[in-house]
Amino acid sequence: MGVDTKKVVLAVGLATFTGVALYLLYKKNDEDDELEMYAADTATSRHTLIEMVIPRNAVGFVIGRQGANVKEIQEITNTRINFKDPGGPTDDRVCVIRGKAENAQEAERLIQRAIAEQPKLLTINISVPQRACGRIIGRNGDSIREMCAVSGAKIIVDREFRTPADGMRLITIKGTEDQLSTAKQLIQTKVEEEEAMQRRIELSAANRAPRTKHKPDAGKSQGAGDQPVPTRESLVATGADGYLEVYVSAVDTPGHFWVQVKSPRAIELDKLVERMTEFYSEESNRNMYKLKKVAVGDVVAAPFPYDSSWYRAEVTELAENDSDPDQTALTVYYVDFGDTDTVQRRQAAELRTDFLGLSHQAVECFLSGVKPSGCSWTDAAGDCFEELTYAAQWKSVMAKVVRYQQAGSRKVPVVELVDTNSELDVDVAKELVKRGHAVWAKSGATGSREASPACCS
Structure with missing residues (x-):
């Protein structure tokens, strides 16, 4: 290569270097300008954080169903809203709002307005017939859950049934005025459905002919091979919670008898x-x-x-x-x-x-708390018991399961019986004792044969 050629190459190289240097210089200046513009923009849009205390009873309303209310406020104000976990179950909640200053302040104003405008929560108590509670609660609570969802109210059925005299049970309803009104209407519909069903049941019972009094042959009436007689699930489920209407359908002795549950x-x-x-x-x-x-x-x-x-x-x-x-x-x-x-x-x-489809309806029972006053139950005691319980006459009495007693391979419910058909309730066991047909048994004993005095052996 000659000298002139080397000069040309060097000149080209210097020109290229100069161009690259100028490009890098200009690029740096552009980046510096962009950085300055971003910094200036950030300085004017810095986020504000506002914390506000929300009363515990207003948190649900502020958040709304599935978070609908708080989502709407976030969209309107272009903010982010969160709630801090409370320190305890009764503490108020802290609401944290993040966004531009004016947006965060607007969100705070909307939340305060929502708190001020929330409907007043009320609590009322109503009484419903005990026999309607099963329909109100529904299988596994399905019915009461549906009524709560439809009305928006909280519905609580009192677990204790303390008033067999008037046959009523307490229901507590909590919610807004509109929610209470809707819940009461839904409950009343269930009560009316049950009353209509009860009228059909009573009409059916009224059309039954009284069965001729014929005492079961004790020892043979339990089923073949001392196998358990099918027991109604409704008696088992309801007995632990309160009283249930039953018909006394057959009597062995005052301490040993069969009932049918008054139901559809x-x-x-x-x-x-x-x-x-x-x-x-x-x-x-x-x-x-x-x-x-x-x-x-x-x-x-x-x-x-x-x-x-x-x-x-x-x-x-x-x-x-x-x-x-x-x-x-x-x-x-x-x-x-x-x-x-x-x-x-x-x-x-x-x-x-x-x-074969219908489950067996006779439920074997023992009478709670009493035993014969003599060596065994007398015919007079049996007649008295049948009179007190309207045996085979298809007039209902109230029964409550107090426990279960093993009898062979069966677990037989031990029940209290109360006649509520007149102004004064009549406890069947107490009346048998009062009339001299029975005496009070030791704790755990029943009126069954097993509870008879030793002189009977």
Whole structure:
């Protein structure tokens, strides 16, 4: 390469370096200008933080349902709003507002206005019939939760039922005036639905013919092989909480008897008996469902010897007739009423499968707190008990489960019975003692056979 060529290359190199240097200088100046502009803008838009105390009873209203109110204030004022965790369950909350000074102040003003305008919270107490509480609360609390959601009010049913005399239970409602009004209307609708159902139940009971008094055969009426008689879930669930309306359907002794729960199931049972009676009254149907074989523990269709109706019955004992199997004597326990009686095999029939759907309605019970005044319960004591409880007359009394007692393989509810059909309540156990048919038992004893005095052994 010649000297002239080297000079050209050097000149080009110097020119390139000079251009790059000038570019970097100008770029730095531009960046400095941008930084100064950002700093100036930041100085004029610095965020302000405002903390304000919110009364505990106003926090929910300020936040709104699912945060709707506080979100709206944030959008209007272009701020960020948060709440600090309280120091304790009764402390007020601290609201933190972040944003431009004028925006934060506007958000503070809107929150203060919301607090001032929040509806006044009220608390009222209302009384409803005890028997309507199940419908108000609903299965697993579904009904009362729905009413709370619809009305916006808080609805609390008193857990204690202390007034069996008037049959009422207290309900507390908390909320705004509008929420209280809506909640009361929803509760009243449930009460009216229950009253309408009760009228249908009472009409159904009024149409029942009184069952001829026939005492169950103690020891055979418990079901085959001393198996547990199906117990109504409603009696178990309600008994721990208060009183329940029942019909005394069958009596062994004043200390040992059966009840049916007064509920919509009573209407279902009447319809079932009507359908069974209509079906098995036809000879052709009985022949179609003739008992070809039968064993202890089978549930069959059987007539009751003292009326013209057909019922579901469990075979508890067989007395074989080798010369004529159709005349084999079946001791049967009527699972929906508690009676026990004897019918011939030819009089009974196989139970059609669609008649099995309804749970057994008879609930075996012991009377709480008393035992016979003598060695055993007398006929006079039995007659007195049947009179006091309207046995098999389909007039209800109040029952309360106080505990359960083991009887063979069964856990039998031990109950108090109170007649509330007149102006003065009548405690059945107290009345038996007052009339000389019973004495008070030791704590834990019942009026069942097991509680009889030692002279009976």
